[in-house]
Structures are given as C-alpha cells and as structure tokens.
Amino acid sequence: MAALVVTSRVGEGHVSGDVRMCEVEEDVRVRRETHRRLEAFNAIRGKEVQLGEFWDAVVITAADKQQELAYQQQIADKLTRKELPLGVRYHVFSDPPGPKIGGSSQRLPNASALGKIFTALPLGNPIYQMIELKLAIYIDFPKNMNPGVLVTCADDIELYCSGDLEVTFHKPGITALAHPSTLTIGTTHGVFVLEPSDSSEYQELEDRSCRLFLHKPTIEKMRQTGAVSIQRNRSCNPVGERLAEEKLNSEVVYTDSLFYMDHATVQLLLGFFKEFDTLCCEIDAYGDFLQALGPDATLDYTENITFVTKTESQLIEVRKKIYFLLKGTHFSVIVLNNSKFYHIGTMHEYLFHFTSDTKLKAELGLESNVFSIFPDQDENVNETACIIQSVLHAKASVSPHSVIEYSRLGPDVSVGEYCIISSSCINIRSDVPAKSFVSSLSLLIDERLMYATIVFGIEDNLKKNVTTLSELHSLQIFGRSFLERLGLWDIKVSEQLFSGDQTALSLWNARIFPVCSTLQESVTLSLEMLNAAQNKPLAKVGYMKMLSIEEMLSCKDVKDMLNFRQLLYKEIVLQREMEMSAF
Structure with missing residues (x-):
C-alpha cells in the first residue's frame, strides 16, 4: 500500500538548488519534467484510477476536530466537481487536544480558516489548490515505491529533474529527499550529514547514506559535523557537445523536504503509539523522527527545546523512547542536485512567488x-x-x-x-x-x-x-x-x-x-x-x-x-x- 501523508510543519522559506553553471539547460529540464507531471495528473483528474496507478490513500492531518470537518467538506466538494482522481481513499485525521507545534498559519492568515493544503494557486482550470499540486508533483512516486508512507508538508513545492534515473523508494527504513542549499538556509531547515559519495562526477540524482540529521543547526554545527560540501564539477551538453568542466567552489549543505517510511517502520511507530494511552506532548515527524537516525545520532537532541513552542513534562521522555525505538533504522538520502524547493508559508513568500517570481511562473505555468x-x-x-x-x-x-x-x-x-x-x-x-x-x-x-x-x-x-x-x-x-x-x-x-x-x-x-x-x-x-x-x-x-x-x-x-x-x-x-x- 502506498500512502501519502500531508502534515503541517514550521520552517522558514527558501529557494534552493539554483545551479549557476549550465543554469539555463538545467532549468529547462526541471521545467520540462514539471510540465510532464502536471499533464499526467490532469489526465487522471476526475477519473477512476487503476490499482497501482496512483496512491492507495491520501491522508491529511488537521489541527483539531473543527479543522478536520472543514478539510473533509473541501475534499468532498472537490470529488463532486471531479477535481481529484477518483477511486482513492482520502482521509483526514485531527490531532488530539493539547499542545501544537504549528501556529494556525499565523504567517499566512488567509490559509488559517480552511488550511494551507487548500491554498489556491494561479494555475489550472478548474484552479489547483496546494493539494492538487502536491499530487501532481509526486505522480511518479507510487509506481516506484514499496509499501509504506510518504510524509510531506502543506506549504512547500519541490520541483526536480533526476536525469536518466528515477526517484525510487525501495530501501528499508527511512528515505529522505535532499536539496543543495546555502549554509544560511540550512540554519532554518533540517540538514543531512552524508557519507562521502562514491563518484566525483556531477549527477542530478545521487543515492547516499546519512550519518546524522541536524534540526535547524548553526553554521558552526554544520561545519563541525561535516555537513558542508563543495559543489561538484559539472559539465553542460546543450547541443550534443561536451563543454569544458568548471569547478564551483561554493559551499552547500543538503536540506530536507519530504521523507518515506517503509511498512515495517510504520508498524514500529504504530506499535509505539499504541503503548501510550494518550500522548501529552506533540511530536514533530521531522525533528523527532529524523534526529534519531544515522550512526552518529546521539541522545543530546532530546533535551534541546530551543524550537519547542511549549514544553510539556512528557516531551523529553517520549523523545528518548523514540530515539531508542528508531536507533539502527536504515537511513538513506536521495540527493536531487537539480531541484528547486519553494516555501509558501508567509505573506511575503506568497506575494513574491505568485506575482514576481518569473522562474516559478515558467516552471509551473502560473x-x-x-x-x-x-x-x-x-x-x-x-x-x-x-x-x-x-x-x-x-x-x-x-x-x-x-x-x-x-x-x-x-x-x-x-x-x-x-x-x-x-x-x-x-x-x-x-x-x-x-x-x-x-x-x-x-x-x-x-x-x-x-x-x-x-x-x-x-x-x-x-x-x-x-x-x-x-x-x-x-x-x-x-x-x-x-x-x-x-x-x-x-x-x-x-x-x-x-x-x-x-x-x-x-x-x-x-x-x-x-x-x-x-x-x-x-x-x-x-x-x-x-x-x-x-x-x-x-x-x-x-x-x-x-x-x-x-x-x-x-x-x-x-x-x-x-x-x-x-x-x-x-x-x-x-x-x-x-x-x-x-x-
């Protein structure tokens, strides 16, 4: 079973993966691949999908019961208007009452009442909302995915080209996507500390093992842990002739976006949840799951409450239990060197990307x-x-x-x-x-x-x-x-x-x-x-x-x-x- 889970997440916005050499050619490939995915989604919009053709289930998390009802109504309306693929199980589950990591879309209040995942986009006929765009961009994933769950956020857009290789989720444990970013951007996102690459040549897609996941680290921490890389040599071949390679000396880190959990890992977490009658603290699927992974992970992060809105007495204890639960879980990262990551979670980002961002406009056809x-x-x-x-x-x-x-x-x-x-x-x-x-x-x-x-x-x-x-x-x-x-x-x-x-x-x-x-x-x-x-x-x-x-x-x-x-x-x-x- 392939399931897509859309959840809320707190983070700052950025556009990453902008390659300075061969920029025009690589941007064209991203745009071409994005348009292909949009066309493929449009072809199944409002139509019954076959088994294995699309997601078995699409799950959206809501902050409370009231928001759950709002989401369910909007999904029902979309199905009636045939704006979503049919024959798919669409579920909405609300969090139990209590502490929340998110802030009710306080930085983008026009999404507060009806949800960021239902943010309208200047695209499509009828218009796309963020949920349709997510389903379109990920349309290649279900056929290349073992049974499991893909976790993503409601307010970001990942566009990419992977060359001759496809993004696949066939490995055990947890697999995350990574995008090259500046060190400054890394301070407001999750950063991967990767094992050295087996190849010295530039590739649009790399399959790497991860030693450690850092949650909104300082630049000093990135350097200390070996998270900082020098961008690879790369070559252009726009008209069939190889051009001279040029070394790019810019420093980058690899930041997170979405991640996949295989069936066994999902069952492990489900069993853990069932052990608790009630969780009295909110767990972050990114910070609390991913920081437990990799051979260099330690318990230190469990007591770091820097980014916690409200500290509950149970939080550190639960974090430690999750650490020992997930310790040893295989952790791999798919590096998408030719990718773009757009965050649309603040009013400034919303206005810029919808009115002034010529690149995103070309890539999505806004x-x-x-x-x-x-x-x-x-x-x-x-x-x-x-x-x-x-x-x-x-x-x-x-x-x-x-x-x-x-x-x-x-x-x-x-x-x-x-x-x-x-x-x-x-x-x-x-x-x-x-x-x-x-x-x-x-x-x-x-x-x-x-x-x-x-x-x-x-x-x-x-x-x-x-x-x-x-x-x-x-x-x-x-x-x-x-x-x-x-x-x-x-x-x-x-x-x-x-x-x-x-x-x-x-x-x-x-x-x-x-x-x-x-x-x-x-x-x-x-x-x-x-x-x-x-x-x-x-x-x-x-x-x-x-x-x-x-x-x-x-x-x-x-x-x-x-x-x-x-x-x-x-x-x-x-x-x-x-x-x-x-x-």
Whole structure:
C-alpha cells in the first residue's frame, strides 16, 4: 500500500538548488519534467484510477476536530466537481487536544480558516489548490515505491529533474529527499550529514547514506559535523557537445523536504503509539523522527527545546523512547542536485512567488488571471498582480504585486501594491492602501450566522507577543504603535482586550475585529478601521462586539465560507458558458 501523508510543519522559506553553471539547460529540464507531471495528473483528474496507478490513500492531518470537518467538506466538494482522481481513499485525521507545534498559519492568515493544503494557486482550470499540486508533483512516486508512507508538508513545492534515473523508494527504513542549499538556509531547515559519495562526477540524482540529521543547526554545527560540501564539477551538453568542466567552489549543505517510511517502520511507530494511552506532548515527524537516525545520532537532541513552542513534562521522555525505538533504522538520502524547493508559508513568500517570481511562473505555468471574471483587465490590472477565482467589476483596479483570491470587487475599488484580499466582498468605494491584508470569515455565534473581516499590514508580526498590558507599546499594527491605533478605534485597554493566554498578548489574540450581521457591513467597518490607521476619518468601533483572529477560527462557519466560494465558481462558469455560446 502506498500512502501519502500531508502534515503541517514550521520552517522558514527558501529557494534552493539554483545551479549557476549550465543554469539555463538545467532549468529547462526541471521545467520540462514539471510540465510532464502536471499533464499526467490532469489526465487522471476526475477519473477512476487503476490499482497501482496512483496512491492507495491520501491522508491529511488537521489541527483539531473543527479543522478536520472543514478539510473533509473541501475534499468532498472537490470529488463532486471531479477535481481529484477518483477511486482513492482520502482521509483526514485531527490531532488530539493539547499542545501544537504549528501556529494556525499565523504567517499566512488567509490559509488559517480552511488550511494551507487548500491554498489556491494561479494555475489550472478548474484552479489547483496546494493539494492538487502536491499530487501532481509526486505522480511518479507510487509506481516506484514499496509499501509504506510518504510524509510531506502543506506549504512547500519541490520541483526536480533526476536525469536518466528515477526517484525510487525501495530501501528499508527511512528515505529522505535532499536539496543543495546555502549554509544560511540550512540554519532554518533540517540538514543531512552524508557519507562521502562514491563518484566525483556531477549527477542530478545521487543515492547516499546519512550519518546524522541536524534540526535547524548553526553554521558552526554544520561545519563541525561535516555537513558542508563543495559543489561538484559539472559539465553542460546543450547541443550534443561536451563543454569544458568548471569547478564551483561554493559551499552547500543538503536540506530536507519530504521523507518515506517503509511498512515495517510504520508498524514500529504504530506499535509505539499504541503503548501510550494518550500522548501529552506533540511530536514533530521531522525533528523527532529524523534526529534519531544515522550512526552518529546521539541522545543530546532530546533535551534541546530551543524550537519547542511549549514544553510539556512528557516531551523529553517520549523523545528518548523514540530515539531508542528508531536507533539502527536504515537511513538513506536521495540527493536531487537539480531541484528547486519553494516555501509558501508567509505573506511575503506568497506575494513574491505568485506575482514576481518569473522562474516559478515558467516552471509551473502560473498565470496572472485564473478562473476569474475581470472585464477590461488589461487596462485596470498590472500583469504582476494575481487574480484567482474572483469577480471584479470593470472599473475596479489592482496594483502590481497584489493577490486577489475568492473575492468580489465592485466599481471604484482600488487595491494598492503588495496587498492580499481574500474571501471578501468589497462593493463600496474603497482605496485599499498598499501592503494591506483583508480577509473575511463567516462565523457561527449562538447559532446565528455572523461575519468579521481581518485587516492589518503585510509587515505586521502577528506572532510577536508581550506578557503584560504595560508592554503593549512594543506591538505595532500598520507600522505604528498598537496603543495609538486602539485610541483611534476607541477600543479601551483592559484584561478583556485579549483572548486565550493572558501571558502571551499579540495581534493574533487581540479582540479588535467587529462582528457584524452581514458580510458587507463587516468589510465596510474593517476598511474604515484600516483607513483610520492611515490618518483618514476616525472609525469608532469600541462599542461593538469584538473578536480576535484566534476566536474567529474557533467559531468559523466553514459551510458558509465554502458556499461563498461556490457561488463565485458558478457565476464564473455561467459567464464562460455564455461567452462560449456567443461564438
């Protein structure tokens, strides 16, 4: 049985594996292979797949029961619209209540309500979301894989060309993919310490053994453990003639992306889990599994809590048990020297990759206007803007480097540069300032359908927190003092201002977003707050019921949010059918 598991993971973004010599030829090969995989996936989209042709099961992990239900609904809708291969078992499993490694997509809040794996991409007809892209990019794996499980993340993209060799998962134990990266990138990712290669020649794919896995190491640690390599000699052969080899003296490390566990290893971990009645700490499939592997692995990492959000009393004990459980498990690494790794987990990465990254655009065939209605687009939107499944009035305008997804913009709506507008309906005259984030959520409060719209600046840090109200001056929203903004909005500072943990006060759990009975009223009020922050007429909202983003996610109405997207979908389909019939 071949199973794909998509999970959440915390990490910084990067693009790695960029080869300076023969760059054009190697990029062309990556692009060609990527397009082949996309075409192969499109050929089975909405069709019954045969046994062995595709994954036996696709498993998505959710943070809680509510998110599990949201994911299940979205999978069901996709199957109904025939956007996924049929005849596959799609499962969603939620984590038990308790500590979480992740942070509810705080760095990409438009994915917080419905999940990063369902992030819309400017690609495909109907549009791809991250789940389709993952399935497309990995389409060659099931046929080259022994029974087992492949573990991947919801917010990254791995593109590669392996030359004449195929990526295979036939070895026992655990096999991981690795990508050449700079040492700086290595400090925010997992890094492999590999056995020396048997060949001195450059190869697009290398099968290597791994001595040690380092989790977000320092550059000094990488050097001490032998993780740093010098990029190999390589040659180009673009027109059939061998060119002179040139040594590249740049230092690289090999960083992680996804990994495979064979059936025996999965059974070992399953037996371990069953021994525990309840796990009272969250285990990281990357940091806690992979650091236990390799002949040079030691127990030292089990007591390192540097990257742990909240330390539970059971954590170190469980880590040690996992270390002894996995110790001696075969650990191999497939090095993809001609590969690209893109992370789309922050607002800056999201905006850059969707609007400005010419390489990713060429590799995936990304478009600036996907499955949308936008008359007079050439006049009112820059080609570096991105419109995804949205309906825009002919008199609306969108500035460069902005993304509009699942939204409706009326006449006289102007969106500034570097904005994200998500799941919103803006029908009033509006000038959305540059670097603004606007996203609406449907809420179910006391069995009543309500709405709230999140607004803040793209540069704002939603995760930064302080421990007391007296420290609020150090928080900023829209680039200015949070306390100053509260005054403009007539919101009083008190213990009731924040939800959740009262020792971690942040923009994420600040009750500053008004709850309204209609979507349009919600958008209007939040835009007034946004304009007040830009020294426009004041928006007094302190008298209203206010929620934090944290609270909104706990009472979100997934059904209504998906219904809004479906209405946009039907309107766009109808418009296209009318256009087709006109010819």
